[in-house]
Amino acid sequence: MIIIERLNLKGEGIAHGITAARTLPGEEIDGEIVDGRIAQPRIVTPSAQRVSAPCRHYKACGGCAVMHASDAFVADWKQDVVQHALSAQGLNAAFRPLLTSPPKSRRRATLAGRRLKSGALVGFHARASDTVTAISDCQLLDPALLAVIPALEELVIIGGSRKGEMKLTITAFSQAVEVSVTGGKPLDNALRVSLPQIAGRHGFARLAWDGDVLLQTEPPTLTMGRAQVSPPAGAFLQATPQGEAALLAAVKEAVGEARYVADLFAGCGTFSLPLAETAEVHAVESVAAMLESLDRGWRTAKGLKRVTTETRDLFRRPLLPDELAKYDAVVMDPPRAGAEAQVHELARASVPIIAAVSCNPVTFARDARILVQSGYQLDWVQVVDQFRWSAHVELVARFSRINS
Numbered sequence: 514m515i516i517i518e519r520l521n522l523k524g525e526g527i528a529h530g531i532t533a534a535r536t537l538p539g540e541e542i543d544g545e546i547v548d549g550r551i552a553q554p555r556i557v558t559p560s561a562q563r564v565s566a567p568c569r570h571y572k573a574c575g576g577c578a579v580m581h582a583s584d585a586f587v588a589d590w591k592q593d594v595v596q597h598a599l600s601a602q603g604l605n606a607a608f609r610p611l612l613t614s615p616p617k618s619r620r621r622a623t624l625a626g627r628r629l630k631s632g633a634l635v636g637f638h639a640r641a642s643d644t645v646t647a648i649s650d651c652q653l654l655d656p657a658l659l660a661v662i663p664a665l666e667e668l669v670i671i672g673g674s675r676k677g678e679m680k681l682t683i684t685a686f687s688q689a690v691e692v693s694v695t696g697g698k699p700l701d702n703a704l705r706v707s708l709p710q711i712a713g714r715h716g717f718a719r720l721a722w723d724g725d726v727l728l729q730t731e732p733p734t735l736t737m738g739r740a741q742v743s744p745p746a747g748a749f750l751q752a753t754p755q756g757e758a759a760l761l762a763a764v765k766e767a768v769g770e771a772r773y774v775a776d777l778f779a780g781c782g783t784f785s786l787p788l789a790e791t792a793e794v795h796a797v798e799s800v801a802a803m804l805e806s807l808d809r810g811w812r813t814a815k816g817l818k819r820v821t822t823e824t825r826d827l828f829r830r831p832l833l834p835d836e837l838a839k840y841d842a843v844v845m846d847p848p849r850a851g852a853e854a855q856v857h858e859l860a861r862a863s864v865p866i867i868a869a870v871s872c873n874p875v876t877f878a879r880d881a882r883i884l885v886q887s888g889y890q891l892d893w894v895q896v897v898d899q900f901r902w903s904a905h906v907e908l909v910a911r912f913s914r915i916n917s
């Protein structure tokens with residue numbers, strides 16, 4: 514018999530170095546141990562935090578990791594993950610109550626697709642496996658995304674090879690769903706005809722194949738503050754509208770009255786465009802097409818302050834102290850690797866406020882330590898759970914300069 518001590522960063526139970534997925538701290542379990550893992554744990558004494566998963570696919574599907582735990586448990590666990598990452602760097606913080614996106618709110622997801630002997634399978638990967646599970650009753654996805662799965666299966670049947678797996682990134686825009694596919698057969702003349710026909714018949718807003726746009730009825734748009742933005746195919750967008758609103762509210766509060774803001778890792782303008790209602794914003798990002806959509810959105814919106822854009826690799830060429838000197842606040846929202854090079858430059862500069870958005874508590878805490886050692890105070894942390902039932906953790910933190 515084993516008693517689970519804690520969850521690891523994947524949301525799996527751990528005891529004495531043994532991993533048992535879908536268990537909870539305090540649970541007594543047993544089962545066969547193979548390579549340090551109990552694949553099929555038997556729950557002898559369940560935790561009071563165990564709930565029956567609200568999705569019929571949960572047993573087989575690997576799309577969710579902690580659906581067997583109460584919302585209150587998951588909220589505390591995600592906050593603990595951030596707290597532990599900070600304390601490993603000798604830091605602590607005031608936490609605001611965690612905000613979780615509701616079920617069926619994911620407006621963007623990447624599904625796997627496999628061609629079968631007859632037909633196709635589209636869904637999330639199965640647990641600890643590279644097979645694909647069907648997800649017709651998925652509790653995560655916006656119903657508009659679930660509704661396109663039969664159309665995705667048609668794409669996989671026509672455009673998938675029997676060997677490889679396809680990645681299908683689907684995004685629900687205001688008008689319709691965009692589908693962006695990689696890993697399918699290379700485009701030939703026949704596919705250039707048949708794939709757009711499927712997309713047209715199912716009313717896709719856009720279909721892209723390995724980055725090639727095969728069909729676009731009208732440019733799909735999203736509202737960002739007062740602007741309408743039409744992102745390039747497959748562009749990064751926040752996963753749920755509620756998560757985006759929570760991140761934005763925290764960023765706005767952190768930035769406060771700032772009049773000149775640099776938005777680093779700006780994407781298509783999730784933060785830049787709403788911030789431009791009260792501040793001049795310089796948006797920096799490595800993907801030019803995303804900045805072009807941000808710029809077009811700004812030019813066609815009314816009543817915004819000036820927004821400038823700069824395509825720049827912030828890992829190799831971070832903004833330097835003399836470039837940072839004119840800003841009252843910096844917003845930064847890097848990918849999982851964090852923003853170490855940029856943070857070293859911020860440490861040498863004197864920007865009064867930094868609003869740090871992160872999808873990786875470990876790199877966030879590493880970067881936070883550099884800031885704190887250079888004279889910043891970590892004012893608060895807001896954890897935002899827009900990847901409900903998964904092990905992902907997102908957050909916004911406010912740093913203010915107390916010593917230069």
Ligand SMILES: C[S@@+](CC[C@H](N)C(=O)[O-])C[C@H]1O[C@@H](n2cnc3c(N)ncnc32)[C@H](O)[C@@H]1O
Nearest residue numbers: 749778779780783798799826827828846847848
């Ligand atoms: C987590 S996303 C945030 C985007 C945006 N802030 C938003 O909320 O929609 C990270 C962004 O960083 C960009 N990025 C990744 N590596 C980069 C680099 N080395 N330099 C600049 N931008 C980078 C990505 O293209 C992506 O748009």
